């Protein structure tokens with residue numbers, strides 16, 4: 001199976017940006033451009049406080065809507081946190097796990113990742129599990145080691161039959177929000193390593209099903225080039241997903 005048979009996945013991470021009305025405007029615009037969604041999967045990850053409204057506007061279209069984080073327990077004394085079942089209840093169908101800002105700004109440890117991914121899968125949320133190295137780790141030739149450690153943590157409770165529901169996002173920390181994009185060669189090399197790791201962990205079949213997407217300063221002018229690489233199955237877009245005039249051209253990248 002080549003990446004042409006893995007459905008391309010374009011996701012926008014809105015982070016703590018856009019107010020409620022802008023989120024809803026964006027959803028209406030994206031929805032109007034999606035068609036039947038057969039040739040590519042598109043999703044937005046909205047602030048959790050707006051998810052109910054965003055999913056209501058997205059309803060009836062193939063647009064996926066996700067949360068940006070979750071806590072792995074079902075309920076309890078976890079002030080400020082949101083459980084998988086709560087995301088589900090407001091209509092989200094997916095969630096980001098281990099985004100670099102969660103890891104580096106909020107110091108989320110590797111030890112939480114496996115339980116977060118499992119909680120998402122058990123509650124019918126499609127997780128995008130984010131991994132990526134810092135610039136110091138890359139300069140110290142530790143990229144592969146760091147990413148394998150993050151994969152070990154996140155896939156701790158993942159089974160081969162989960163492969164079609166889990167996505168890995170390779171997001172080099174040094175390329176997020178910096179305007180600096182990994183070259184296609186740099187990204188493709190890491191994506192290949194990730195797929196090999198999945199093959200060793202879950203088997204060849206699962207590794208061919210699991211999508212591995214790239215994130216880090218994706219823009220309309222580099223989307224097509226990144227998507228042409230064999231092991232890059234999609235894009236996780238931050239800054240450029242906040243406006244229709246940059247996000248729509250990425251969604252509509254020319255796949256030929």
Ligand code: PEP
Nearest residue numbers: 176177215216217238239
């Ligand atoms: C992200 O936050 O997932 C991201 C890739 O951001 P940006 O596109 O702004 O680098």
